[in-house]
Amino acid sequence: MRILFLGDIVGRAGRDAVIARVPELRKRLSLDVVIANAENASHGFGLSAAIARDLSACGVDVMTLGNHSWDRKDLVAEIDGLPNVVRPLNYPPGTPGQGSTVFTLADGRRVLVANVMGRLFMDPLDDPFRMTQELLARHRLGMTVHAAIIDVHAEASSEKWALGHALDGKASLVIGTHTHTPTADHRILTRGTAFQSDAGMCGDYDSVIGMQKEAALARFVRKMPGERLQPAEGEATVAGLMIETDDATGLARKIAPLRQGGILSQTIPDF
Amino acid sequence: MRILFLGDIVGRAGRDAVIARVPELRKRLSLDVVIANAENASHGFGLSAAIARDLSACGVDVMTLGNHSWDRKDLVAEIDGLPNVVRPLNYPPGTPGQGSTVFTLADGRRVLVANVMGRLFMDPLDDPFRMTQELLARHRLGMTVHAAIIDVHAEASSEKWALGHALDGKASLVIGTHTHTPTADHRILTRGTAFQSDAGMCGDYDSVIGMQKEAALARFVRKMPGERLQPAEGEATVAGLMIETDDATGLARKIAPLRQGGILSQTIPDF
Amino acid sequence: MRILFLGDIVGRAGRDAVIARVPELRKRLSLDVVIANAENASHGFGLSAAIARDLSACGVDVMTLGNHSWDRKDLVAEIDGLPNVVRPLNYPPGTPGQGSTVFTLADGRRVLVANVMGRLFMDPLDDPFRMTQELLARHRLGMTVHAAIIDVHAEASSEKWALGHALDGKASLVIGTHTHTPTADHRILTRGTAFQSDAGMCGDYDSVIGMQKEAALARFVRKMPGERLQPAEGEATVAGLMIETDDATGLARKIAPLRQGGILSQTIPDF
Amino acid sequence: MRILFLGDIVGRAGRDAVIARVPELRKRLSLDVVIANAENASHGFGLSAAIARDLSACGVDVMTLGNHSWDRKDLVAEIDGLPNVVRPLNYPPGTPGQGSTVFTLADGRRVLVANVMGRLFMDPLDDPFRMTQELLARHRLGMTVHAAIIDVHAEASSEKWALGHALDGKASLVIGTHTHTPTADHRILTRGTAFQSDAGMCGDYDSVIGMQKEAALARFVRKMPGERLQPAEGEATVAGLMIETDDATGLARKIAPLRQGGILSQTIPDF
Ligand SMILES: [Fe+2]
Ligand SMILES: [Fe+2]
Ligand SMILES: [Fe+2]
Ligand SMILES: [Fe+2]
Ligand SMILES: [Fe+2]
Ligand SMILES: [Fe+2]
């Protein structure tokens, strides 16, 4: 199966780039599934149901979230009506929405997509190690699902790498989000799980992680609340990772980063 | 000037790879200066004077440190005798060692190298924004120094990007360290400063940020102190960034990542 | 000199209690100076200029702030016109307002009042140890000022105690704020400085640190943003510490906590 | 039932004071049960089995722990043989030891004692709210147990207060530990649960939370590892809280702090 995962979509610049490029990428790369982290899609903070539908319409099959899940209060009410939106699975029991979903392709193949938050330097949610292992014990790769994608929304590289190794052999892809910075450490781990500690962001990189520079810099320097942070509006780079999996085992065979548009160095998978 | 900056050297694997490769890289890439972060060079924790000398001998001109600066207590006593070792400049007044140094090439060109720590999710040291700006007001790029390299040892991508923009036009290179993960966001900022939010590590990437997997994973899962963390001992990837600067202005003209050896995707500058 | 310091005034309940009680307390306890932390006076978040004037009018001579200093944006513009309001002195240079003030009594005696923020588990500001020591080197107790009061607005008890010892003999009183919990560890330190690690809050204690229980509890349990936190509105306890100092040395001779009104155990200084 | 809870016992000074005073306090106050937090009993860091036995022998019926539970590695092996030692119940499944115990008095009355850690500014363990509520659903106050004591080992006053309200009516006492600072906010909550946000420490208060001043202060000021922290060795104050409960309901009828010996203000329950 040919899968593209896109990092945090930030604001209008990020959305416009994703909406413009995903249709052609699906064709050019013969993609079977496209997943994107959309926690910053609505003006940098959260995801509205309307924007979730726009992203679906352009070819994003499943959207994941993160610490900004509930920035848009309307999503709290609407998330249960959005079957292809996934929020972190380690929120407490009773949290609206779902922590994972099984997306079924037109040809019947099944893809588990889950979202989990790290705890180091972040909100202390339930244990991401235990919860992802329990999830992957229920959805067996190569048995009940053809592929399994885990979006690890976390700050610390150590926690992301640890989770990658913990799930190695049980997921097709463990991919980090949240730092808004693409990493060059993508690889297939020992037991066949593809890994990248951060997919990067789909946003304007002439910024502070997607936000306009002046206001973001002022917060660090002045230590006062200032103007509200606004997403940067220059051309976005669409950033993510593509993998190809073996449908029999669900494990990864090929892996390559993708960076298209905007000011970052450009790369596109060649398989 | 042709400059190579290498990310955190971790343990024997990292040292061996740096010592083996730097001599040939200096020739092949016609490097004028090589700088490396060495805060994890001694068995993953700190830098001993003996290892500092070994790294110097192989062609590392200046070494920077970070939150592990004082893991080796002997360095506290010895650092003042090591003119090419730089510790974070935002430690309190009275801290042993120096926060920056001006390294002079054989041909007389002068390169400022400084090390500064971020404060987000890290120890609250003095203000890295103010201190680097004061430093670069004293050492004017293209005037008193031909190049200026700032190693921003920090956890949060936002703080690193903010510091990059804050120093844009005043330094040749602002480069992150500490996450032990190379980022694919290298670029030359608007006013001519090269930037990468993390140089990555020189270490074995089949690990948790350079440490053996089992013990590092156990800490996250079991929440008990366990075995001491040990550096992973597989072949290291030497990871860093190369830039070429204009000696007249000190600003960057070219930029490219370098990843050689080990299990990461390989790349070498082609200029 | 007879000095009363009151902890964080929270919302209407806290203000009403302070305004009702301070005039009688000034008389009953023959107070020379009353200081109060007012960072939560305006509906729990910040201090408006109007409320600062109300508190002044009732007999609060100097008000201190903390991490909520700028919750009311209007104070940023107005603080320079409020000579008896003090914000943390370890904000960066250029921050509006003042980090300390010398309040002069009708009889000419001078009282230094400063506010400083801790850094452990809080925003990384400038070094509170260095800055308070520099301040107290400029304002010599028993020489240029008759008393010196340092409000240490901090989370960690260890940092507050460390600062108490660091300033012992140089200040009349080092008193903690921010936890909204009165501590029973008040005492006069070895070299004569009075100390209490937290003065407590002037607010309704049938609450979560002054905020209504249900919403505050929901945040911990549900891990979602919910209703906005609102100050609890039951009768407040006015909580603080009284000291008597020797005008010749500025050091403390007597110390006793004060808790009046509301549901906490009641106590009033008997000297 | 007449219950005394003592805060964190720190080092030899704390142990000596507890061992000297508990026998007379049991008599004088007609105590039925004595519980103490012992996470710092062994030279400030952890609890050895030998010291656990010494504390038992002097009349401490149950000991609780905290973030220092495993500082003494030998306790990991020995804790399962110590039926009256309780470690935080929100460690991951599989952690040695027990998170709660039911202590049976000579007359057959049963007292549940549990230990739980907060997560704000601390290690992200399992949810303390959910786990204590599940525990108290299994052990019904006034039904299966005559009293229930919950030691909330936590940094943030807000989290302790929130947990107090969450358990109000379901426990006899919710008492904080960890800050090593006795608070003056003890009271019986609306539905009958006694509460104090911190019991304080049994240790020498001429210190930084029980550790010798110079080394503890140096860490804040110098930002370098220095001498190892050592417990202060002056006379300790035994600090804690006494409650009297109604055996029929398990709820609290009376509450008063206790501070005996050392340099803090002295108080002893008068009921
Ligand atoms: Fe994001
Ligand atoms: Fe995020
Ligand atoms: Fe490092
Ligand atoms: Fe580091
Ligand atoms: Fe406050
Ligand atoms: Fe505060």
Ligand SMILES: [Fe+2]
């Ligand atoms: Fe403790």
Ligand SMILES: [Fe+2]
């Ligand atoms: Fe503790």
